[in-house]
Amino acid sequence: MTSTASVLPPTTRIAFIGGGNMASAVIGGLIRCGLPAARIAAVEPFEAARAALLAQHGVAAQPAAGEALLGVDLVVWAVKPQSFREAAAPVRALAGGALHLSVMAGIRANAIAQATGAARIVRCMPNTPALVGKGMTGLFANPSTSAADRALAEAVIATTGEVLWVEREEQLDAVTALSGSGPAYVFYFLEALQQAGTELGLTAEQARRLAIGTFAGSAQLAADSPEPLATLRERVTSKGGTTYAALTILAEAGVGPAIVRAAHAAAKRAKALGDEFGRGVNA
Numbered sequence: 001m002t003s004t005a006s007v008l009p010p011t012t013r014i015a016f017i018g019g020g021n022m023a024s025a026v027i028g029g030l031i032r033c034g035l036p037a038a039r040i041a042a043v044e045p046f047e048a049a050r051a052a053l054l055a056q057h058g059v060a061a062q063p064a065a066g067e068a069l070l071g072v073d074l075v076v077w078a079v080k081p082q083s084f085r086e087a088a089a090p091v092r093a094l095a096g097g098a099l100h101l102s103v104m105a106g107i108r109a110n111a112i113a114q115a116t117g118a119a120r121i122v123r124c125m126p127n128t129p130a131l132v133g134k135g136m137t138g139l140f141a142n143p144s145t146s147a148a149d150r151a152l153a154e155a156v157i158a159t160t161g162e163v164l165w166v167e168r169e170e171q172l173d174a175v176t177a178l179s180g181s182g183p184a185y186v187f188y189f190l191e192a193l194q195q196a197g198t199e200l201g202l203t204a205e206q207a208r209r210l211a212i213g214t215f216a217g218s219a220q221l222a223a224d225s226p227e228p229l230a231t232l233r234e235r236v237t238s239k240g241g242t243t244y245a246a247l248t249i250l251a252e253a254g255v256g257p258a259i260v261r262a263a264h265a266a267a268k269r270a271k272a273l274g275d276e277f278g279r280g281v282n283a
Contacts, residue, residue, distance in 0.1 A: 008155060012039060015069045015095060017087055018078035019044030019053050019061050022103050025130045026076065027057050029159025041068040043087075065090040074152060077102040077112070081277045088115035099149045101156065105176065106273035109142040109169060119144040122153040125175045126160060128183050135161030136182075138175030140168070173274070177267035185262070190215060 014030070016023045019042045027040060042061035044050045050061040062068060069075070069091060075098045079087050084107050096117030101124065102109075109121040122145060126137040137157050141150050150165075157163050166172060190211045197207025222232060237243045250256070 008035065008152070012074070012152075013041065013072045014039065014074045014076060014156070015041040015043070015072040015098075016061075016076045016078055017043050017065070017091060018080075018083075019046075019049045020078060021128075021131060022126060023076065023078035024053060024056065025126075025135070025160050026078075026103075026156060027053065027059060029130075029133065030156065031057055033159050041072060043069070043091075065094055067094075069094040072098050074098055074156065075100045075116075075118075076156070077104050077107075079104065081106045081273070084112075084277070085115060088112075092117045099145070099152060101153050105180070106270070106277040108274050108277075109140070111277070113142070120149050121145065122149065123169065123172060124153070124157055124163075125172050125180045126157065127179050130160035133159075133161055136179040137161065137163050138172055138179065139163055139165050140172055141165070142169075170271070173267045173270040176270040177263040180270075181263075181266045185259070186215065 012035075014035075016027065023042065023044075027042070030040065031037060037058040040057075040059050042050075042053055042059050043063075043065050044053065044061040045063050047063075050063065053059045053061045065087075072095050075091065075095050077084065077087075077100065081104050084104060092115070098118065099120045099122065100112055100116055100118040101122045102112055103124055103126055105125070107123075109123055112121050112123075113119065121142045122139055124137050124139040126135050129135045130137065135157075137160065139150075139153060139157065141153070145153075154163055154165075164175070166175065190208075193211035193214075194204065194207040197210060198204050202210070222229060225232060233247075237247060
C-alpha cells in the first residue's frame with residue numbers, strides 16, 4: 001500500500017464532497033498513512049454521517065460547501081450520482097481549479113468537468129473491500145491531468161487497497177463489471193458453498209468458515225503465482241476424483257459461461273447508467 005505521507009506535499013489539502021461509507025474508507029486510509037485530519041475538509045448534509053466522520057476520524061464535516069474548500073488541492077466526489085449536479089453548483093466557484101477525483105458510478109469525466117469547471121479529472125471505480133483496506137480500484141485520468149495529478153490520485157486511493165489504471169474511460173465499465181460488482185459474485189458463491197456445507201451435515205458457522213477460508217486462501221495462492229488460473233485449477237483436479245466430480249456438475253450447468261454473461265450484463269448496465277447520468281448533468 002502506498003505511503004501517502006511520503007507522496008503528498010506537507011501543504012496538501014483534500015476536500016470530500018459526500019461523507020458516506022466510501023468517503024469514510026478513503027479518509028480512514030489517509031489518516032492511517034499519516035495525513036492529519038486538519039488537512040481534510042468534508043461536506044456532508046446528513047447529521048448522522050457528519051457525526052460519524054468526527055467520531056471515527058476527527059474530521060469536522062460541514063453541512064454545505066463553504067470557505068473550507070477554498071485553495072484545496074484535491075476534491076474527492078463521493079456523493080450519489082443523482083445528487084451530483086446539485087452538489088457541484090456551489091463547489092464550482094470554490095474549487096474549480098483543483099484536481100477532481102470521482103468515486104461516483106456513471107458520471108463521466110466530461111460531465112464532471114462541465115458541472116464543476118475543473119479541467120483535471122480522475123475517475124475511479126472502487127469496490128466495497130476498500131472498507132477493510134482490501135479494495136481493488138480501477139482509475140482513469142482525462143488528458144488534462146499531469147503525471148503529478150495521477151500520482152496524487154493514486155496515493156489517495158491506494159490507502160484503500162490495490163489500484164489499476166486504464167487508458168480508455170469506457171474500460172471503467174469493464175472494471176465495474178469485474179471488481180466493482182465482483183464482491184457480490186463472491187458472496188453469492190460463498191452463500192451457495194455454505195448452504196452445501198449445512199446440507200452435508202456441518203453447522204452454518206463451520207460451513208461459513210470453511211467457505212470463506214478456502215476462497216481467501218485460493219485467491220492468495222492465485223495472486224502469488226505467475227501461472228495461468230486454468231493451470232492452478234487443473235493441479236487440484238484429478239481425473240475421477242472429488243474435484244473432478246464437482247467441476248463436471250458446474251460445467252454441465254454452464255456456470256462458467258453464465259459468469260461471463262453476468263459480467264457482460266453488468267458492463268452493459270454501467271454504460272447505460274453513464275449515458276443516463278450524463279444527460280442529467282448536461283441538461
